Structure formats: structure tokens, C-alpha cells
Amino acid sequence: xxxxxxxxxxxxxxxxxxxxxxxxxxxxxxxxxxxxxxxxxxxxxxxxxxxxxxxxxxxxxxxxxxxxxxxxxxxxxxxxxxxxxxxxxxxxxxxxxxxxxxxxxxxxxxxxxxxxxxxxxxxxxxxxxxxxxxxxxxxxxxxxxxxxxxxxxxxxxxxxxxxxxxxxxxxxxxxxxxxxxxxxxxxxxxxxxxxxxxxxxxxxxxxxxxxxxxxxxxxxxxxxxxxxxxxxxxxxxxxxxxxxxxxxxxxxxxxxxxxxxxxxxxxxxxxxxxxxxxxxxxxxxxxxxxxxxxxxxxxxxxxxxxxxxxxxxxx
Amino acid sequence: xxxxxxxxxxxxxxxxxxxxxxxxxxxxxxxxxxxxxxxxxxxxxxxxxxxxxxxxxxxxxxxxxxxxxxxxxxxxxxxxxxxxxxxxxxxxxxxxxxxxxxxxxxxxxxxxxxxxxxxxxxxxxxxxxxxxxxxxxxxxxxxxxxxxxxxxxxxxxxxxxxxxxxxxxxxxxxxxxxxxxxxxxxxxxxxxxxxxxxxxxxxxxxxxxxxxxxxxxxxxxxxxxxxxxxxxxxxxxxxxxxxxxxxxxxxxxxxxxxxxxxxxxxxxxxxxxxxxxxxxxxxxxxxxxxxxxxxxx
Numbered sequence: 001x002x003x004x005x006x007x008x009x010x011x012x013x014x015x016x017x018x019x020x021x022x023x024x025x026x027x028x029x030x031x032x033x034x035x036x037x038x039x040x041x042x043x044x045x046x047x048x049x050x051x052x053x054x055x056x057x058x059x060x061x062x063x064x065x066x067x068x069x070x071x072x073x074x075x076x077x078x079x080x081x082x083x084x085x086x087x088x089x090x091x092x093x094x095x096x097x098x099x100x101x102x103x104x105x106x107x108x109x110x111x112x113x114x115x116x117x118x119x120x121x122x123x124x125x126x127x128x129x130x131x132x133x134x135x136x137x138x139x140x141x142x143x144x145x146x147x148x149x150x151x152x153x154x155x156x157x158x159x160x161x162x163x164x165x166x167x168x169x170x171x172x173x174x175x176x177x178x179x180x181x182x183x184x185x186x187x188x189x190x191x192x193x194x195x196x197x198x199x200x201x202x203x204x205x206x207x208x209x210x211x212x213x214x215x216x217x218x219x220x221x222x223x224x225x226x227x228x229x230x231x232x233x234x235x236x237x238x239x240x241x242x243x244x245x246x247x248x249x250x251x252x253x254x255x256x257x258x259x260x261x262x263x264x265x266x267x268x269x270x271x272x273x274x275x276x277x278x279x280x281x282x283x284x285x286x287x288x289x290x291x292x293x294x295x296x297x298x299x300x301x302x303x304x305x306x307x308x309x310x311x312x313x314x315x
Numbered sequence: 316x317x318x319x320x321x322x323x324x325x326x327x328x329x330x331x332x333x334x335x336x337x338x339x340x341x342x343x344x345x346x347x348x349x350x351x352x353x354x355x356x357x358x359x360x361x362x363x364x365x366x367x368x369x370x371x372x373x374x375x376x377x378x379x380x381x382x383x384x385x386x387x388x389x390x391x392x393x394x395x396x397x398x399x400x401x402x403x404x405x406x407x408x409x410x411x412x413x414x415x416x417x418x419x420x421x422x423x424x425x426x427x428x429x430x431x432x433x434x435x436x437x438x439x440x441x442x443x444x445x446x447x448x449x450x451x452x453x454x455x456x457x458x459x460x461x462x463x464x465x466x467x468x469x470x471x472x473x474x475x476x477x478x479x480x481x482x483x484x485x486x487x488x489x490x491x492x493x494x495x496x497x498x499x500x501x502x503x504x505x506x507x508x509x510x511x512x513x514x515x516x517x518x519x520x521x522x523x524x525x526x527x528x529x530x531x532x533x534x535x536x537x538x539x540x541x542x543x544x545x546x547x548x549x550x551x552x553x554x555x556x557x558x559x560x561x562x563x564x565x566x567x568x569x570x571x572x573x574x575x576x577x578x579x580x581x582x583x584x585x586x587x588x589x590x591x592x593x594x595x596x597x598x599x600x601x602x603x604x605x606x607x608x609x610x611x612x
Contacts, residue, residue, distance in 0.1 A: 140592040145584035253458030275466040
């Protein structure tokens with residue numbers, strides 16, 4: 001068990017290092033790299049001063065080692081554009097994204113398992129077809145377009161929900177103000193992962209239902225509801241934990257678009273600002289932090305998995 | 316689209332491969348949604364690629380009808396904010412969008428097949444390295460890297476295709492890897508091996524042809540994903556740039572006119588959705604039709 005976790009931890013650290021190396025070299029070696037980011041009207045002396053200040057005159061390898069050394073101490077550098085520490089800017093934004101994704105995961109998992117099981121039980125019937133149809137539709141609609149249409153309907157036409165922002169925070173906190181700002185973003189983000197959970201639950205459930213021990217349970221005269229919910233679902237749920245782990249990168253990618261539509265001040269809008277402003281230290285920092293988040297989530301999923309499925313412990 | 320399955324010994328198999336020659340299309344015929352999607356896609360591609368031969372209005376020329384004109388005979392979908400013909404832009408934009416989707420898919424397919432087949436066939440170190448890379452790529456939110464890459468490398472169509480492809484080959488690699496592992500155990504592969512065929516020959520002549528159905532399924536679903544990714548990066552302003560029309564950047568452009576000319580935003584959105592939907596239905600249908608688990612007994 002401990003060995004399994006240490007193994008995974010080691011893999012995660014290697015993954016993290018590879019991600020930082022690729023991103024760092026991509027940014028620093030590309031023709032549009034940091035040295036091209038200075039203002040167009042900068043004089044030659046200004047450029048030189050900037051290059052020295054940012055340490056751009058040193059070889060990339062040296063800069064990378066310096067950067068990674070600082071990163072391990074929690075210092076991700078200083079933002080080009082705002083002059084604030086990158087770590088601080090990310091930590092300001094991260095909670096908003098975490099909030100958005102946690103609500104989305106909760107709703108997607110509960111709804112996804114429910115719909116997936118329903119679809120499996122009613123295999124080939126109308127419910128199954130309807131759920132399947134909407135799953136494929138959910139996978140096919142561009143999230144931002146759906147967001148746009150929902151804003152048109154609920155914010156502009158009906159005026160029920162705000163079209164952007166994170167709601168009232170701090171002093172004048174109101175529950176409705178808070179919830180109403182969450183509804184549309186969570187809804188959009190949910191459509192990006194819910195179909196996967198539904199389809200995966202369905203196939204996992206169907207797989208389990210076809211096993212011999214389910215036939216045995218039926219043969220010994222257990223009620224159909226007990227067979228399904230006690231015998232089948234418990235085992236069908238195990239692989240679903242993995243798919244949730246696999247969906248976290250997808251969720252964070254989806255968060256970029258969702259945050260952009262609704263002006264949600266999370267890490268997604270931060271990377272868009274950073275990319276548009278060519279704020280390379282910030283781009284680097286966000287990428288690293290996002291990878292850390294994913295790696296930590298994956299470790300948690302592994303841990304959970306080994307708790308639920310006794311077979312994993314021996315691996 | 317004929318897929319031939321080599322005659323193999325079937326006694327010791329728990330699944331029976333389809334007999335003789337199976338036409339992919341024939342296999343699809345039982346699934347009405349997928350079959351319909353296939354023909355729908357044929358029509359859409361014909362309209363988008365051949366349409367400009369008949370609808371000769373230039374997509375970038377300013378029209379006399381003025382900006383945001385509503386529909387008329389000269390301009391079936393009206394004109395956009397710069398008084399360009401929306402119908403012509405939909406056709407030309409569709410061309411770019413579909414080509415980006417197809418090209419990104421082909422490139423993803425190439426990477427995925429090579430990685431998966433090599434990992435499955437050679438095993439050992441090759442397998443460890445290639446599959447760990449694949450898993451690592453699957454574990455990171457690739458969209459962030461797409462944004463970073465396009466920011467530093469620029470947004471030319473070729474770069475957009477390349478970046479989307481590099482972010483989307485992992486699923487294919489896993490499928491091909493699994494299939495290669497399965498097929499390399501068969502006698503006809505062993506026989507080829509024993510008769511001294513090179514690994515390259517065994518892979519290309521014996522193993523990959525068996526995997527073609529799975530590759531077609533993955534490819535179909537990859538096009539759908541690639542089109543969605545293209546539209547998403549266009550939405551963020553990092554996709555193929557104006558004046559070249561794509562459905563994605565038309566959608567982005569239409570946002571500010573969503574009230575005065577909603578059709579500008581609805582059209583490309585609907586176009587993307589139905590094309591992606593059709594590809595997804597087709598891919599799902601193909602998978603069910605070609606998966607022995609689903610073959611009716």
C-alpha cells in the first residue's frame with residue numbers, strides 16, 4: 001500500500017518536472033518568447049535594461065534551474081505586467097476555480113450516476129435512448145455557444161440570472177447573489193463532464209449486470225431492486241472513481257472557457273489574461289499550479305480507489 | 316471503405332471476428348441514427364466544399380446591401396457587421412473548420428497509431444516510455460498547453476492544426492496499444508515472425524490492418540473533438556485569425572451583435588453543433604457495429 005503510494009508520488013513528481021521543462025523551453029525558445037514582449041516603442045537601452053533585469057541574457061538551462069529552484073520555495077517569479085508576485089496572483093484566483101469545479105463535480109457525479117444507472121437498467125427502452133441522445137448532444141455543443149445562448153435567454157430575455165461576475169463577496173453577502181452567479185457557470189461546466197460520467201456509469205453497470213454473481217443473486221430469488229442497488233451498483237461504482245479522476249483535467253480545461261464566458265475571476269481567466277498579455281512568468285506559474293492541482297487530485301483518486309477496491313492494495 | 320478481416324483460427328477465441336469481408340457501411344445500416352449521420356456528413360461536406368463553385372460571392376468582399384442586412388435573394392443569410400455575405404462566409408468558414416478538423420485528426424491518428432503500435436508490439440522499455448508519456452499527456456489539462464503554445468508559436472492554420480493534433484492523440488494511442496497487444500498473440504503474426512518478416516512489415520501488413528476498424532472509430536470521434544477545440548480557441552481569440560473565416564471565429568465575432576443580428580451567432584453555432592453531433596453519432600454507431608460484444612448472437 002505504502003509502496004504503491006510512494007510509486008505514484010514519484011511518478012507525479014516526474015510528470016511535474018516534465019511539464020515545467022516543456023513549458024519553460026517552449027516559452028523561452030519560441031520566436032515569440034519573452035524578449036519579444038517588450039513595448040514596441042522601447043529604445044535599445046530600455047530593451048537591454050529589461051533583458052538584464054529579467055536575466056534573459058543567461059542561457060535557458062541556467063534560467064530554468066534558477067526558476068525551478070525558486071519554484072520549490074514557492075516563488076514563481078514576478079508578473080511582467082502587474083509587477084506582483086505570480087504566486088500571490090494565482091492564490092487570489094485559485095479559490096474561485098476550486099469553488100466552481102467542486103460544485104460541478106458534486107452535481108455531475110450525483111446526476112451522472114443516477115442517469116447512468118437509469119440508462120443501464122432501462123437498456124434499449126425510451127429512457128435509455130433519451131439519456132443517450134442528450135449525452136451525445138452534451139458532448140457536441142460548443143460550451144461557449146451554449147453559454148452565450150443561456151445568457152441570451154436567462155440574463156437578457158428573462159432577466160432572472162446575472163450574465164457575469166462572481167457575485168457579492170465580502171460584506172454585503174447575500175445567498176441569492178452568491179447562488180445566482182454560480183448557476184449558469186456550473187451548468188455550462190457540468191455539460192462538459194456529465195455526459196462522460198453518464199456513459200461510463202452506464203457501461204460499467206451493464207458490464208457488472210452481465211456477471212455471473214448477479215445471475216446467482218437473481219437465481220436465489222433476491223428482489224430486482226436489491227440485485228441492482230446492493231449487488232451491482234456497489235461494484236459498478238469502483239471504476240467510476242477512476243473516470244472522475246480522469247475527468248479532472250477535462251474539467252479544468254472546460255473551466256477556462258466557462259470562466260471566459262461569465263467573467264469568472266478564476267485561474268482560467270488568469271491564464272487567458274496572461275497569454276494575451278504575453279506575461280510569461282504568469283503563464284508558467286499558472287501551468288505549474290494547474291498541473292500540481294491535477295497531480296494532487298489524481299493521487300487522492302488513487303488513494304480512494306485503493307481504499308474501495310481491496311485488490312489494488314497488493315499491486 | 317472496405318475492411319477485410321483476414322481468416323484466422325476462431326476456435327480458441329471467446330469472440331468471433333466478423334466473417335469474410337465486412338463493409339463498414341453495411342455494418343452501420345442497422346443503426347439508423349449513425350447511418351443518417353453518415354449521409355448527413357456526406358451532404359454537409361459536399362455543400363461546404365463544392366458550394367463555393369456555385370455560390371461565387373466572395374466571402375471577404377464588402378457588399379452593397381450594407382452591414383447587418385437581413386436575408387434576401389442576393390444574401391440568403393444576410394450580411395455581417397462589415398457587410399460581407401454571411402452565406403459565402405459560412406461556406407468558406409466551413410471549409411476551413413472541416414479541413415482543420417480532418418487534418419488534425421489525421422495527424423493525431425498518425426501519432427497515436429505509431430505510439431500505440433510500437434508500445435504494444437515492442438513491449439519492454441519502449442512500452443514503458445511511450446505509455447508513460449501517453450498517460451502523462453492524458454493527466455494534464457491540455458487546453459492550457461494549447462493556449463500557451465498558440466501564444467508563443469502564433470496562430471497560423473498549420474500551427475492550429477499541429478497544436479490541436481498534439482493535444483489529441485492519446486486516446487487513439489491507447490486504443491491501438493490495446494489492440495496491438497491482442498493481435499500480436501495470434502498465430503498468423505507468429506507465423507510471419509517465424510518466417511523472418513521485419514517488425515515494420517509485421518506491423519503494417521499484419522497487425523495494423525486488423526486495427527483499422529478501431530482506428531476509424533477513434534478517428535471519427537477525434538474529428539468531433541478537434542472541431543470543438545478549434546472553435547474554443549477561436550472563441551478565446553487564439554485561433555485562425557480574421558479575415559479568414561472559420562465557424563469558430565465567426566461565432567466569436569458575432570457575440571457583440573447577438574442582439575441586433577442573432578442569426579450571426581446562431582448559424583455558426585448550429586453548424587458546429589450538428590456537424591460535431593453527426594461525427595459523434597457516427598463514431599458511436601461504428602463502435603457498436605464493429606464491437607464484437609454488440610454483435611447480435
